[in-house]
Amino acid sequence: MVEMVSRPYERAFEKHALANPEVLCISADLTSSCEIDKFRDNHPDQFLSMGMAEQNMMSFCGGLGLAGYRPFIHTFGVFTYRRPYDQLMASIAYPRRKVRIMGFLPGITTPGGMTHQAIEDIAVMRSMPNMTILETGDATEVESICEAADSIDGPVYCRVLRGSMPRLFDTPIKVGEMRELSLGNDVLIVTAGITTEEAMRATKALEAAGVSVRHLHLHTIKPFNAEAILDHINAVKGGVITLENHVTEGGIGSLVAEVMADNGVGKKLRRLGLKDTYAHGGSRAYLMRYYGLDALALTQGVEDLLGQKLGITETDLAEARVDAVHSLAKAEGL
Amino acid sequence: MWNIAVKNERTTEDIALGIRRRVFEHAMRNNGGYLSQACSSAEQLAWLYNEELNLGAPTLPMIPKPFGGVPHADNPDYHTGAGYNGPFEPEYDRLFIAPAHYALVAYATLIETGRMAAEGLEMFNKDGSSVEMIGAEHSPGMEVHNGTLGIGLSTAAGLAWARKRKGEKGRVWVYMSDGEVQEGQTWEAIQCCAHHRIDNVKAIMDVNRQQCDGAMDSVMEVGDIKAKMETFGAVVVEVDAHNVNDMREAAKTKHDGKPLIILANSNPFHAMPILEERFPRLHYVRFKSEEERARMNISIAESLGVDPIDYAH
Numbered sequence A: 001m002v003e004m005v006s007r008p009y010e011r012a013f014e015k016h017a018l019a020n021p022e023v024l025c026i027s028a029d030l031t032s033s034c035e036i037d038k039f040r041d042n043h044p045d046q047f048l049s050m051g052m053a054e055q056n057m058m059s060f061c062g063g064l065g066l067a068g069y070r071p072f073i074h075t076f077g078v079f080t081y082r083r084p085y086d087q088l089m090a091s092i093a094y095p096r097r098k099v100r101i102m103g104f105l106p107g108i109t110t111p112g113g114m115t116h117q118a119i120e121d122i123a124v125m126r127s128m129p130n131m132t133i134l135e136t137g138d139a140t141e142v143e144s145i146c147e148a149a150d151s152i153d154g155p156v157y158c159r160v161l162r163g164s165m166p167r168l169f170d171t172p173i174k175v176g177e178m179r180e181l182s183l184g185n186d187v188l189i190v191t192a193g194i195t196t197e198e199a200m201r202a203t204k205a206l207e208a209a210g211v212s213v214r215h216l217h218l219h220t221i222k223p224f225n226a227e228a229i230l231d232h233i234n235a236v237k238g239g240v241i242t243l244e245n246h247v248t249e250g251g252i253g254s255l256v257a258e259v260m261a262d263n264g265v266g267k268k269l270r271r272l273g274l275k276d277t278y279a280h281g282g283s284r285a286y287l288m289r290y291y292g293l294d295a296l297a298l299t300q301g302v303e304d305l306l307g308q309k310l311g312i313t314e315t316d317l318a319e320a321r322v323d324a325v326h327s328l329a330k331a332e333g334l
Numbered sequence B: 001m002w003n004i005a006v007k008n009e010r011t012t013e014d015i016a017l018g019i020r021r022r023v024f025e026h027a028m029r030n031n032g033g034y035l036s037q038a039c040s041s042a043e044q045l046a047w048l049y050n051e052e053l054n055l056g057a058p059t060l061p062m063i064p065k066p067f068g069g070v071p072h073a074d075n076p077d078y079h080t081g082a083g084y085n086g087p088f089e090p091e092y093d094r095l096f097i098a099p100a101h102y103a104l105v106a107y108a109t110l111i112e113t114g115r116m117a118a119e120g121l122e123m124f125n126k127d128g129s130s131v132e133m134i135g136a137e138h139s140p141g142m143e144v145h146n147g148t149l150g151i152g153l154s155t156a157a158g159l160a161w162a163r164k165r166k167g168e169k170g171r172v173w174v175y176m177s178d179g180e181v182q183e184g185q186t187w188e189a190i191q192c193c194a195h196h197r198i199d200n201v202k203a204i205m206d207v208n209r210q211q212c213d214g215a216m217d218s219v220m221e222v223g224d225i226k227a228k229m230e231t232f233g234a235v236v237v238e239v240d241a242h243n244v245n246d247m248r249e250a251a252k253t254k255h256d257g258k259p260l261i262i263l264a265n266s267n268p269f270h271a272m273p274i275l276e277e278r279f280p281r282l283h284y285v286r287f288k289s290e291e292e293r294a295r296m297n298i299s300i301a302e303s304l305g306v307d308p309i310d311y312a313h
């Protein structure tokens, strides 16, 4: 049984902020939704309420950065770049302000539908010069995200999980590295964020079906260690498959494709994720199935990649965790 | 089936009560929901649908269809949920619900005004349903996505300008929330309406002085909304959001060459006084314990004149 951890961000942020007085807690009217309500109540001097006004918030944080502060912006990921893209670019990314953007509810982890689902954030941030991108996939990564982000000499965008989540890893994020979760030699699976847990479930079934799996988990998406992944790509016979909680354009699938093309790797690549579509509102488990982001979609992708039926069915995959939309662990759906 | 004679058969006050009862029942069964928005906005939405809006009969089935995909070249049958507000004829009004999290209240309004079957609410936030928690443009009564707050008035202004140019009589109404005045876009929209003399756009804003984090004054003060809006070029009337006559009178206000914005000062626990216990965290009321749920059930049921909800079944 995996250990489930409740609200790791809440504790991690408080610990980090109290140890670093230049860190400021910035909120955009989603304070409890981003697990910083206790921080606001207990440390009002280090907390700034910006209201529902994201454009102003971005440039304001640019100003804070100019004065040497390191603001941690808290809101849903989607609200940190869609409306205030221009402000993010001009006031934060260009001048390399040390602004730490904590984007909650990445991808389809929210039932809020199109307007709440950050499904192209990685593509946007990857194309933004000077921006660093980190993504969390378990409780340990969320626990270490503040320190990791704050170690960056420049702006950082982080995809942060909230609420109850599994602990999959026992070492903190080391910026610039990647996690080697299995080292087989048939297929290379590359995942990040919530798709890693899916891939771990799929790996068991694939191994049982005789496929030797090499699985990498990415927490650092930009800058990216192309050389390290190239070794893994070269180590497998059957090709590479990526699974992301994001559109297949511009995310980790594209990233891997670029590395392969840049280095003339003549291997097959399958990119799984949202395929040129917006998503809609629903529970996470439903959306992962509907849009093909779960363990079953991955095993089917591997079959396609290898051109061979493996006969893996849902029952062969380890039990999925199901979070109730109205679970007690969460203050609300949003 | 829906028929035009249904309109005005019931009083707007009665419809508002019906809306609150439905939202209450839903929130009890689901251990929470956007309850406070029903308190503040029920009369406004009831008044719009029952009296003020000139809408034709719904063009979509009373029982909403399941989610039918998003706009895409490969999805030619895609349509929005606007058909619940009737056809897009030149003489009819259009409505945008700018704060899409008011969807639960808006769906209850559609039911109370005979535009959607009661089964529609049972599909709320269910996987594969079009009756989404945050109203999507394919959700009943919605014509565009508004879950990202602050974009509704601008869309309405554009549509209104275009309708004026085409000589259409129908007006464009926007339902707004006060949190939206914190977004710069709201001010750009008013300024644009004034500049282009767009006066077929009308808005009513639920001024409940609340937002996600609590009372707006504690999150980001917005000052005198009326004075600011007038300065930006709107005609603004303040009303008591729970007094239907006030709204009727306000809607008659002349606003040549300018948008009309009705600021409906509302009480976030109107008709459910026990919710005051939850102040200042009213945005999404989720019961903290079974004890609270049971207590609120009895108290709100009594306030609304219904039996407590048997939510265990």
Ligand SMILES: Cc1ncc(C[n+]2csc(CCOP(=O)(O)OP(=O)(O)O)c2C)c(N)n1
Residues within 6 Å of the ligand: A028, A029, A030, A052, A079, A083, B037, B099, B101, B147, B148, B149, B150, B177, B178, B179, B180, B206, B208, B210, B211, B212, B283
């Ligand atoms: C651009 C944008 N930023 C943030 C949010 C998240 N959000 C949803 S509702 C809300 C504020 C709610 O205040 P108000 O609009 O006044 O609604 P009410 O309090 O009456 O429910 C926020 C910040 C959003 N939907 N859109």
